[in-house]
Amino acid sequence: MMGEHTVAAALPDNMVVGIILDDMSVNVESLQSSAYFSGLSSEEFDSIKGHIFEKAVARGEIVLFEGEPARAVYFVVSGVVKIFKTSTDGKEQILYLARPGDSFNDVPVFDGGLSLASAEALTQVVLYAIKKSDLETSLQEYPKLAMNVTHVLSKRIEQVISLVEDLSFRRVTGRVAKILLENTEDTDGHKHRLTQQEMAAMAGTAREMIGRSLKLLEEEGKVRLERNRIVITDKEALMEVAGVGR
Amino acid sequence: MARMPVIDRNKCNGCGLCVEVCQCQVLVLIGNAVEIKEDRKCHLCTRWCTMCETVCPTGAIQCPFEVVVEE
Numbered sequence: 001m002m003g004e005h006t007v008a009a010a011l012p013d014n015m016v017v018g019i020i021l022d023d024m025s026v027n028v029e030s031l032q033s034s035a036y037f038s039g040l041s042s043e044e045f046d047s048i049k050g051h052i053f054e055k056a057v058a059r060g061e062i063v064l065f066e067g068e069p070a071r072a073v074y075f076v077v078s079g080v081v082k083i084f085k086t087s088t089d090g091k092e093q094i095l096y097l098a099r100p101g102d103s104f105n106d107v108p109v110f111d112g113g114l115s116l117a118s119a120e121a122l123t124q125v126v127l128y129a130i131k132k133s134d135l136e137t138s139l140q141e142y143p144k145l146a147m148n149v150t151h152v153l154s155k156r157i158e159q160v161i162s163l164v165e166d167l168s169f170r171r172v173t174g175r176v177a178k179i180l181l182e183n184t185e186d187t188d189g190h191k192h193r194l195t196q197q198e199m200a201a202m203a204g205t206a207r208e209m210i211g212r213s214l215k216l217l218e219e220e221g222k223v224r225l226e227r228n229r230i231v232i233t234d235k236e237a238l239m240e241v242a243g244v245g246r
Numbered sequence: 247m248a249r250m251p252v253i254d255r256n257k258c259n260g261c262g263l264c265v266e267v268c269q270c271q272v273l274v275l276i277g278n279a280v281e282i283k284e285d286r287k288c289h290l291c292t293r294w295c296t297m298c299e300t301v302c303p304t305g306a307i308q309c310p311f312e313v314v315v316e317e
Contacts, residue, residue, distance in 0.1 A: 059266060059267075079263075079266075080263055080267075080301050097300070097301065099303070122263075122266070122267050122297070122301060123263055123266035123267055123301070124266060180313050183313045184313045184314060184315050193310035193311060193312050194310060194311055194313065195299065195308045195309060195310045195311070196296060196299065196309070196311075197299065197305065197308070207300070211296075224316070227294050228294060228309070228310070228311060228312060229311060229312045229313070229314055230311045230312070230313045230314075231314055231315075231316050232313065232314065232315045232316060233316045235315055
């Protein structure tokens, strides 16, 4: 019946029940803005839409946990989702922030494995999702969808390669140390102020790497992070990290 | 010395993401731009979380750091 919502039935274990949206309810523009569905014909799109279900997530709620079976690909309709990994000693490493139009949990769904990262809603979030089995069926039926997925995964590989490059930690941390030393109060008493974004641009790296580098320098006792100040607590050691003369 | 985030109203598109992520509730959406509540401050944390800067899609809100050498 038109306008009626149906609760998804026969969902696998560990999947929170979502709401299957009828033709009138799916936010077509939101879906079409995702790289997955770009360029699909209306017929192809209408067919795939029937497999999409919606999930509303409150701020702070965990959408999925690293290591749990990956059963659906998620698309962000509104809000921001933090995709992160947690180390054995509890440290969090943000991989990326998924914004409207982005997808997550793609790789483990196609790989048939476990979720590679956790996902937490940083704000109120609305997600659309498609179950692995439905996605696989659609990929076989619609080559254009398969091509789009290939492009998405290729971009994901590029991002990971870039992250691996940056994760040669010492290189980036050395650059950050140099930036800090070059931007302390100058002889005229003028105080420079830098955002993490600016430091990232100066260091030629991602903003997330600046945060990690600063934390590392703090753990090593070379700086102390305060509310709006970075205090160099061991200038000589910082100079050593930066590779500059005394 | 600014102890609160700095907002560029020309860049702010009023999306409100920074307001949603702020744990200290110092940000408020007035009209189509974000402002800092004068009577609040980042009191829940000893350092800036900088999440507002992280989520902002336009770079309108920033948390600049001063770099000083401890004597």
